[in-house]
Amino acid sequence: MTASATIQTLSGDDSFAAYVARPEGEAMAAIVVIQEIFGVNAGIRRKCDLLAEQGYLAVAPDLFWRIEPGIELDPDIAPEMQRGLDLMGEFDQDEGIRDIEATIRWARGEIGGGKVGAVGYCLGGRLAFMTAARTDVDATVGYYAVGIPDLLREAHAIAHPLLLHIPTADGFVDAAAQRAMHEGLDDHPKVTLYDYEGLDHGFATQFGERRDEEGAQTADARTEAFFAEHLAK
Template identity: 35%
Template sequence: MGEIIELTAADGHKLNAYKATPTATAKGGVVILQEIFGVNSHIKNVCDGYAKQGYVAIAPALFDRVAPNITLAYEQDDIQQGLGYMKKVDSDDALKDIDAAAKLLADAGNVAVIGYCWGGSLAYLAACRLPSIDKAVGYYGGQIPQTIEEEPKVPIILHFGDKDASIPMSAVEDVKTRRPDIPVYVYPAGHGFNCDHRGSYDAESAHLALERTLEFIG
């Protein structure tokens, strides 16, 4: 279902991306934003899933600016590697790459950004800064509380787990207090609950979050 394509950002940077296309006429486009583990098999599966739901899905390889073709698993060493790569990527540069994917999807209809972990934080920034997207969805974005002063320019919803060791509920409550206009959904789950490659995967929470996301993006 999917293929590797090349995107060109506004600053001329070229990066790989995974693209999955539905078999019928597209309902719209989604930009899938990776965790700290690169565009790995899980992120490709997420794209394939959205394609089955009728969306053209593109996952830009946001680590390509510091190292090409990074795909990591979910062991402790992978986490440390992924954090290291993430810290080397400037958020403004990542947004350029996200923008390139969104613009490529413009012909598919409305474009939503859907991000997980680091990608969830970037989805919030994309909602605030990118005119090329129409909606945004953030899953357990740990940096969202630090950028909550920025105001989203497009509708956005957020998903968090109440057992997330890296995002305390006090931070989630702060987001809800400071942005009461944003729907914030909290699940009885930990960080990464949407990823069926991780021990923290929670099938019931992942299914409900997906239902809400699909209803939201239309």
């Protein structure tokens, strides 16, 4: 079952929308799905639907609401890809983490205080790392996260399991950045990194030209097993 929800900000003086997918029975946990630079589009909503089919309450907050509510972009359309890149520059990531934290609290309330995870893609992968370091989320996954070397100073604060999927031919994350991620995180007891040889940014997108079917299925299977281990009751 899918619906929309209104979530209060941490300060309680404003609110933002979120897409919600619920399982048929009782949710075994909740997962916050963190958008790419393209908003809560059809691909992100489908990610939520698939998680609901696995038994989770899945919620995707509209993190761009302060810029413009309801943004939905298609990365296969050049002007919309550029709009997404522009939005990343306008977006306040610290505010975004606070909105994710508000969403975690909302989701935890919806499932009676149970465990809440998070999964993010691209910009959302970066925000997933920040969520793992700055909130009480129970388990987190990031796909093709951008700019992680700039955040490694926060790695000491990661107290719960974090999984990162790293495509080696990522056009937005060069070899030096990937090397820095491994050097900074391989020895972290809570962090697991998987490399995907020859795959590019966006390989696990649900729809569109960027998807690599074999790579996406491999990464998603690892994510499913990770959440089953760390979130399921």
